[in-house]
Amino acid sequence: MKFLYLWPLALLALVPVIIFMYLLKQKAEKKEVPSLFLWRETYHNIEANTPWEKLKKNWLMILQIILFLIIILALMGPFLLNLGKSTGHVILVIDNSASMNENYEGEKTRLDKAIGEACDYVKGLKNGTGMSVISSSDVATLVVSSSDDKNEVINKIKAIEPTLNAGSAEAGVEMVKTMQSQWPTLLTVCFTDSNVSMKDVPGSIVDVYKQKENVGIEYLSHGESGGNLVILAKVTNYGEKETAKEVTLYGDDQILTSQKVSLPAGESQIVYFDKVNFTGSILRAELNGNDALADDDVCYDVVSENRDIRVLLMTEKNAYIEKVLDLMEGITVIKSNDIASFDSFVTQGFDLYIFDCMMPAPEYFPQTGNVVIFDAPNKDLYQSKGEIDSALVEAESVNITQYVETMDFGAVDITAYYTPDWAAPFLTAEVTDTETDKKERMTVGFYGDYQGQKITVFGFDLHNSELPLKMEFPLLMYNIVNDNVMTGMLQQNVVYTGDGIQVNARADGALPTVTKPDGTPVQLSDYRIVFTGTDQTGVYTVSQTESHLVKDGAEFFVANFPATESFIEMTPDMNTDAETDVKKGASGDLDLKNIIIAVALALLVVEWIAYLRK
Amino acid sequence: MEQAFNSEFYAKLRSLRMSIALSNAAGMSGGRKSKAKGNSVEFSDFREYMLGDDIRRIDWNAYGRFDKLFIKLFMEEKEGLFHVVLDASKSMDFGEKNKAVAAKRLAGAISYIVLENGDRLFLDIMKDGMIENHRGMTGMQAFRKSIEILDRTEFSGAGDFLGSLKRGNFKQHGMSFFISDGYCDNIEEVFKYLRFCHQEVVFLHVLSPEEKDPAYEGTIQMVDCETGSDIRLSMSGSVLRSYKKTFDDFIHNIEGICKKHSVIYIPILSDASVDSLLYGSLSRLATNN
Numbered sequence: 065m066k067f068l069y070l071w072p073l074a075l076l077a078l079v080p081v082i083i084f085m086y087l088l089k090q091k092a093e094k095k096e097v098p099s100l101f102l103w104r105e106t107y108h109n110i111e112a113n114t115p116w117e118k119l120k121k122n123w124l125m126i127l128q129i130i131l132f133l134i135i136i137l138a139l140m141g142p143f144l145l146n147l148g149k150s151t152g153h154v155i156l157v158i159d160n161s162a163s164m165n166e167n168y169e170g171e172k173t174r175l176d177k178a179i180g181e182a183c184d185y186v187k188g189l190k191n192g193t194g195m196s197v198i199s200s201s202d203v204a205t206l207v208v209s210s211s212d213d214k215n216e217v218i219n220k221i222k223a224i225e226p227t228l229n230a231g232s233a234e235a236g237v238e239m240v241k242t243m244q245s246q247w248p249t250l251l252t253v254c255f256t257d258s259n260v261s262m263k264d265v266p267g268s269i270v271d272v273y274k275q276k277e278n279v280g281i282e283y284l285s286h287g288e289s290g291g292n293l294v295i296l297a298k299v300t301n302y303g304e305k306e307t308a309k310e311v312t313l314y315g316d317d318q319i320l321t322s323q324k325v326s327l328p329a330g331e332s333q334i335v336y337f338d339k340v341n342f343t344g345s346i347l348r349a350e351l352n353g354n355d356a357l358a359d360d361d362v363c364y365d366v367v368s369e370n371r372d373i374r375v376l377l378m379t380e381k382n383a384y385i386e387k388v389l390d391l392m393e394g395i396t397v398i399k400s401n402d403i404a405s406f407d408s409f410v411t412q413g414f415d416l417y418i419f420d421c422m423m424p425a426p427e428y429f430p431q432t433g434n435v436v437i438f439d440a441p442n443k444d445l446y447q448s449k450g451e452i453d454s455a456l457v458e459a460e461s462v463n464i465t466q467y468v469e470t471m472d473f474g475a476v477d478i479t480a481y482y483t484p485d486w487a488a489p490f491l492t493a494e495v496t497d498t499e500t501d502k503k504e505r506m507t508v509g510f511y512g513d514y515q516g517q518k519i520t521v522f523g524f525d526l527h528n529s530e531l532p533l534k535m536e537f538p539l540l541m542y543n544i545v546n547d548n549v550m551t552g553m554l555q556q557n558v559v560y561t562g563d564g565i566q567v568n569a570r571a572d573g574a575l576p577t578v579t580k581p582d583g584t585p586v587q588l589s590d591y592r593i594v595f596t597g598t599d600q601t602g603v604y605t606v607s608q609t610e611s612h613l614v615k616d617g618a619e620f621f622v623a624n625f626p627a628t629e630s631f632i633e634m635t636p637d638m639n640t641d642a643e644t645d646v647k648k649g650a651s652g653d654l655d656l657k658n659i660i661i662a663v664a665l666a667l668l669v670v671e672w673i674a675y676l677r678k
Numbered sequence: 679m680e681q682a683f684n685s686e687f688y689a690k691l692r693s694l695r696m697s698i699a700l701s702n703a704a705g706m707s708g709g710r711k712s713k714a715k716g717n718s719v720e721f722s723d724f725r726e727y728m729l730g731d732d733i734r735r736i737d738w739n740a741y742g743r744f745d746k747l748f749i750k751l752f753m754e755e756k757e758g759l760f761h762v763v764l765d766a767s768k769s770m771d772f773g774e775k776n777k778a779v780a781a782k783r784l785a786g787a788i789s790y791i792v793l794e795n796g797d798r799l800f801l802d803i804m805k806d807g808m809i810e811n812h813r814g815m816t817g818m819q820a821f822r823k824s825i826e827i828l829d830r831t832e833f834s835g836a837g838d839f840l841g842s843l844k845r846g847n848f849k850q851h852g853m854s855f856f857i858s859d860g861y862c863d864n865i866e867e868v869f870k871y872l873r874f875c876h877q878e879v880v881f882l883h884v885l886s887p888e889e890k891d892p893a894y895e896g897t898i899q900m901v902d903c904e905t906g907s908d909i910r911l912s913m914s915g916s917v918l919r920s921y922k923k924t925f926d927d928f929i930h931n932i933e934g935i936c937k938k939h940s941v942i943y944i945p946i947l948s949d950a951s952v953d954s955l956l957y958g959s960l961s962r963l964a965t966n967n
Contacts, residue, residue, distance in 0.1 A: 092896075092897040092898060092899040092910050093896055093897065093898050093899065094898075094899045094901060095894065095898050095899065095900055095901065096900075096901050096903045097772075097900045097901065097902065097903065098768075098769035098770070098771075098772040098773075098777075098859060098861065098886075098889065098903055098904075099769045099859070099861035099902055099903075099904065100900060100902040100905075100907060100908075100909060101861040101862075101863075101928075102861075102889075102921065102924050102925055102928055103900055103909060103911065103921065104909060105924045106911075106917065106920045106921040106924045107909055107911060109920045109923075109924065110911075110916070110917060110920055
């Protein structure tokens with residue numbers, strides 16, 4: 065037999081009070097007798113009897129004490145575990161999402177409680193019962209797959225780590241659904257603080273939700289105004305009592321300012337920090353005091369200069385370029401075929417201009433922003449060397465052809481160029497002079513920096529080449545666009561813990577490294593990858609040792625506690641699904657509370673009858 | 679308290695005629711045959727003349743027949759000595775039908791019988807280890823005095839029977855009517871002492887119905903009326919059963935002691951009527967006669 069609560073044991077201290085009150089209640093009637101000669105002997109006779117006889121005279125008091133003990137027992141929430149009952153196979157789903165980090169009681173978190181309940185449940189299972197364990201947050205993880213070794217299962221359960229990921233036991237239940245066909249008799253027990261539908265999954269939910277006082281910062285954001293920052297933080301009181309908190313704003317770990325905020329129960333407030341003079345990178349807002357969940361008391365933001373990259377694509381129609389630009393994140397592509405009206409576009413100032421087989425008038429040629437040209441002349445910048453009917457174009461080994469150096473493709477109607485002195489060829493074609501039969505390698509594509517502008521030129525129309533059909537084409541285009549406009553590795557700087565973040569490192573450097581808030585370095589396995597190891601709140605540093613062409617760089621992003629985990633909208637006890645069995649403890653089949661209350665009532669009746677008869 | 683000596687008592691007493699057996703009378707000359715040979719008219723025996731005998735008692739007829747001098751012996755008649763020993767401790771003043779009333783009536787009736795038989799009556803009132811001795815009374819004129827003594831007797835103090843009796847006057851052979859509720863540890867010593875004092879003992883054991891069948895309930899703090907000591911008992915069926923057993927053992931024990939020491943034991947309940955007291959209880963004395 066196990067108990068849900070131990071606090072009712074404190075009520076045992078009241079037992080002497082009952083005895084004392086009983087003694088007080090016993091007002092003896094004074095009677096004068098001729099002699100105690102016989103009574104004394106009677107008294108000794110009773111004394112000499114068994115202790116049971118001695119107690120008999122106070123049996124109503126004993127009955128009351130037993131009644132009181134039974135009530136204490138009932139308050140302790142006793143239950144019998146699944147003793148002696150095999151369920152075939154049991155799957156334990158343990159929610160280890162961020163909300164499970166909230167305090168349950170004492171020093172125990174909801175996850176600690178869930179682990180404790182799960183271990184108790186395992187101990188109570190009949191030996192030989194097959195067990196699987198799934199931890200569930202944003203994704204489900206199979207911790208134990210079909211084991212009947214209780215110790216192993218308990219150790220694995222105890223080793224389940226808390227996460228800061230948004231999620232619930234839902235993912236675990238979904239995994240159960242995919243697994244359940246393996247076992248004819250399956251019981252699933254979900255240890256969670258949020259509601260989960262157990263429809264079509266035989267089993268029950270063990271509710272480890274407990275309402276506690278918690279205040280959290282949902283988000284921290286900033287804007288610029290007159291050279292200063294305007295910062296706002298949304299603070300929410302998730303508890304049931306009105307509370308006052310102080311929000312302190314830090315900039316790169318230095319205190320900038322603080323504000324007090326009063327929060328009625330269940331309400332949010334936006335806290336504004338006006339005219340904050342801060343030129344650093346990391347903003348951090350922090351709440352004072354302790355509450356049930358510490359992780360949501362801190363929120364980060366990154367002050368970055370990153371802005372949306374705007375690309376102007378001047379083309380009649382080029383699905384290849386459009387598609388490849390679509391794949392790139394963080395850029396906005398504006399397309400036009402009206403080269404005559406280019407003067408109106410150029411005044412808007414784009415980061416990158418792509419001229420596909422067209423060229424604006426020389427006076428409107430953009431003076432800022434970088435340029436990529438496909439098969440269009442520009443006498444001010446470069447000179448044509450001649451036309452090539454057809455040739456096999458090969459890539460040169462330069463930084464924008466990294467990983468595509470071995471690429472070659474066929475093309476027709478190619479323009480060969482004299483390589484300008486500010487440029488370097490990246491595509492060449494070998495041409496044989498029919499008259500002299502002399503072979504010459506000619507530049508059909510080059511790139512370079514002309515008076516602060518990066519200019520990349522292709523000497524052929526993409527439609528007249530096999531290049532778009534080559535698997536290296538997107539990579540080449542990415543390298544070119546990246547070389548032209550993308551200076552950062554990160555497209556976003558604020559994520560929630562558990563979320564992935566795209567890292568686009570330069571392919572001409574070393575593999576990037578992400579340093580977690582606790583200082584753990586993680587080397588990424590590729591240049592372009594979604595980093596998913598955001599398992600801590602705080603500041604992450606993404607760094608890359610780059611090539612000789614560009615300097616080393618480091619960027620920041622922050623991971624905040626997911627606000628959805630601070631407040632459980634639907635707790636298990638709100639579950640109205642008749643098929644879902646929600647319990648407060650990991651009781652097996654038999655909750656003894658009602659039985660004990662019935663026994664207590666029966667005793668009460670006995671006592672009442674005895675009292676009346678007396 | 680009910681009056682002990684009321685008109686009903688006297689009316690019943692007048693019809694009471696009883697002779698109490700007493701094996702050896704030892705008092706002064708009286709109407710009771712004595713083992714001693716004396717000068718009464720009742721012939722007892724012959725013996726040979728011895729020097730110094732009164733020659734007037736020589737039976738000359740016998741001398742004629744046997745040629746020897748014989749002396750005629752005559753039974754000497756003496757009065758019987760009767761002690762009425764009354765326990766006047768506080769414990770006797772108990773019961774709705776008070777034990778003291780019954781005890782006084784018994785003492786009064788015995789006094790009447792003794793005096794009416796021409797015997798000598800000693801009233802001994804015991805309390806607090808002392809004894810109130812009254813000089814031997816004879817003749818019916820003394821009955822009134824005895825009633826007065828009994829009537830003014832108050833029941834108080836503790837009972838120390840042996841202590842009291844040792845202060846008493848039990849020098850001559852006689853009969854003692856010991857009237858008490860018998861609440862003492864050394865009742866056997868009491869009887870032994872009386873027997874040692876050549877007393878034939880009649881124990882009139884007076885108890886009240888409340889003592890025989892107590893009807894207490896709840897928790898009772900019982901206070902001993904003599905000593906003031908108390909005990910606390912929660913009354914229940916088992917406690918009352920235990921008391922009843924103790925009571926029965928107490929009676930059987932006293933009966934045994936009485937038998938052992940040739941004491942006539944007469945149990946009396948205080949709710950007994952005057953009829954029952956005089957003709958029922960005391961008739962056992964007559965029967966013994």
